[in-house]
Amino acid sequence: MSDAQAKQMALVGGFASTAAARAQAREAAAVGATKIEARAFSFFYGAFQALDAITIAIPQGEVTALIGPSGCGKSTLLRAINRMHDTTPGARAEGVLTLDDGPIYGAEVDPILLRRRVGMVFQRPNPFAKSIFDNVAYGLRVLGERNRSVISERVEWALRRAALWAEVKDRLKAPGTALSGGQQQRLCIARAIATTPEVLLMDEPCSALDPIATLKVEDLINELRGEFTILMVTHNMQQAARVSDHTAFMLMDAQTRAGNLVEFSPTGQLFTNPKDQRTEAYLSGRFG
Amino acid sequence: MTLQTNMLNYGGRRVVDRTLRGCTVVATAIAIIPLVLIIGYVLVVGGSSLNVAFFTQTYMPPVPADSGGAVDPATGLPADFAGIDVSGGTLADPNAPVVPAEPDLTQIQAQGGVLHGIVGTLLITLVGLLFALPIGLMAGIFLAEYPSNSLATGIRFCCDVLSGAPSIVIGVVGYTLLVQQARTYSGLAGAVAITFLMVPTIARTTEEMLKLVPHAVREAAMAMGAPKWYGTLTVVVPTALTGIVTGALLAFARGAGETAPLLLTIQGNSNLSYDLLAPMAALPLLTYKYIESPFPAENQLAWGTAFVLLLLVLGVNLLVRVVTTRIKGGV
């Protein structure tokens, strides 16, 4: 996008201007710089401590995989980043968690604005009971975009990016819930990226999909690399190896059941030459 | 060995199963037969008393069987109503008191229709629904989306009490609040009384339907950066819309059949009236009036109004069916 164009869109206001501003900001920030950072970040559900002093720096524009046995707090960490726990009674965070150096749990942070910067894809596809078009347009409308041509342009863009356009372009008015599971998940990804959030959180996005649909979603993640900072929870080691640049391995404390970060390394290194004994044990299937 | 024991048990279980199933069939039959009989009787007897005039005319006084329906233009009464009669006998003694012959009530023929009642019932129930929908919907949304609130607990309790209250109580409230204050019976007072009956039904069904919406849908809207109210209105409520519409329709059907609250609020009216501030007729009231009538022919008309009411309720239920299958099929 040219400078003049960006300026003109900024004048138009609404969604287009923020997208342009973000695109520029993204070019300015180098891929690999720290996007999300946790320092001694702990999380509690009432009296139960689910995360124990996690320290991690998630790089911008890369795919980071989060692996570990069930119950070690992967989802908890992921959902802490867009404050999905806010409505859970008794949930509480401690320590530092930042997005672009801004504290996520700061008193002045509006979780609604935060979530507009941090998109999320869930384990089970959860399209709205609306048309395919309206599903993808939802985020734009939340942002207050009313211009129809802008909306349909963005919807097409998102569906193309989500590798779904060819399959649905003739039935955009059909209900999103009538698609197959794999298509629904790609629809949810399209819905999440339509507003070009900076970060995309994915909690086991392929666990409800068959191998072919899984491959499609993985291709898609590869496509989105660089443009979005992606943090993905997965139980599938091959998947982590295939799509991620960095991998974080978490484990829960045997006594307190609080989740710890064991190792955070470039994916190739973690899988071939893990630093920690426990990582090696987990990867070779000896526990977890 | 084990297998054999199981076989024995299997035989025993089958006997128990059959017996219990037989019991449920008998119980169901006992419950359903009277219902079928009632509906059947109303349909047959009520249906036979219907004609075009029944739907197109308003109240007219009954006439003797052979008058052909002629009306005395001066009095508005049937022409030979008086002739039932006073002039039949020979007047031997002009000074003797005139003894009118005892009229044979079975010879009296009903005429006219219940258009005013149909219009009244539809108007009153629709206006009631108009009041009850926004209140009930918003109360239901509040109950479902902010459930762990002490105010919500209170409202839920009130709804339960209100929906369990005898409807005559609602009638008394409507009478005191509206009829006495306005110094007149009116269709509006009836509509307000019906509103009181509809609100708890609508609120509770809305609540139940919203609770059935999966949490994942709310989370998805929340993760898109939608404020709670926006997600509720654009995602949660539309997802539950079928159920909510069903609840509203059932509330409408129930309201249309209510008698006690109307008895004390609308008074009834023999003429077709669209004025909500004046006394109004309604089908349940006409049914009551006709069954109280001394003329058997008019008693017969009560079955006609009952038939129309039943048809209305059945029609709404059918509509509910259509709505649920249509929307479910579409989503």
Ligand SMILES: Nc1ncnc2c1ncn2[C@@H]1O[C@H](COP(=O)(O)OP(=O)(O)OP(=O)(O)O)[C@@H](O)[C@H]1O
């Ligand atoms: N809402 C909650 N209230 C109380 N405890 C919770 C809640 N959600 C999660 N937990 C607990 O926190 C711990 C971590 O849960 P979390 O869902 O983050 O695990 P996970 O690593 O995502 O597991 P999985 O791989 O099975 O999804 C578990 O012990 C879980 O029981």
Ligand SMILES: [Mg+2]
């Ligand atoms: Mg999880």
